[in-house]
Amino acid sequence: MRLTVCRDCCCGTTRKHPEIDHDLQLRRLREIAAAHGARVTVSDCLDVCAQSNVVVVQRPGGGKPVWLGLILGEAVLGDLDRWLAAGGPGRAPLPDTLELHRISPPVREGSR
Template sequence: MTVCRDCCCGSPRKHPSTDHDVQLGTLRAGLEPHHRVRVSQCLDVCDQSNVIVVQPDPAARRGGARPVWFGLVHDDAVLGGLMTWVRAGGPGVAPLPAILELSVITPPATGNA
């Protein structure tokens, strides 16, 4: 999982009601050590901040699964849904929960993450 934390994502100026440090801590506490949570600089979809990208595991990627990008991740329910989905296998393994469907975004044309 890649968590954008740069100019807009993780910005208390842009999203003052989201505790970005707590959000990142929650992801790490809920997913590591079995799933890697890394922080990235700008992923070039600032209008959709906070952005999180979930990578498929290697076997799922070999089977054709691709990363899934999520935007506007500010809600604890969405964060919880992400963690549950990742623990269930994530892209290419587990079906996407309904709570996450509205958060899926199109990655930028540059192909980051």
């Protein structure tokens, strides 16, 4: 499993969310991923800046990735941790608390 974390202009910066310790959040995401045999990839802009901070969860070999936005506090990280422990995308239903954070990926030109 892979967690892609946006860390560009809005996600991961104090410009939009000065109350968040973004370095600590990235460390926590890496701890959570490691506990479940996943890895974290840090990405430049994922083009959903209005929903920062963004995390995309995907299983290798396909399956639809789950895009989560407004990942801003320890509570939602705990929800993410519990979902991954239960199996994550394709193996466990997305809990209601994370469903509130589900966002649509950006529509790329030519992909319609």
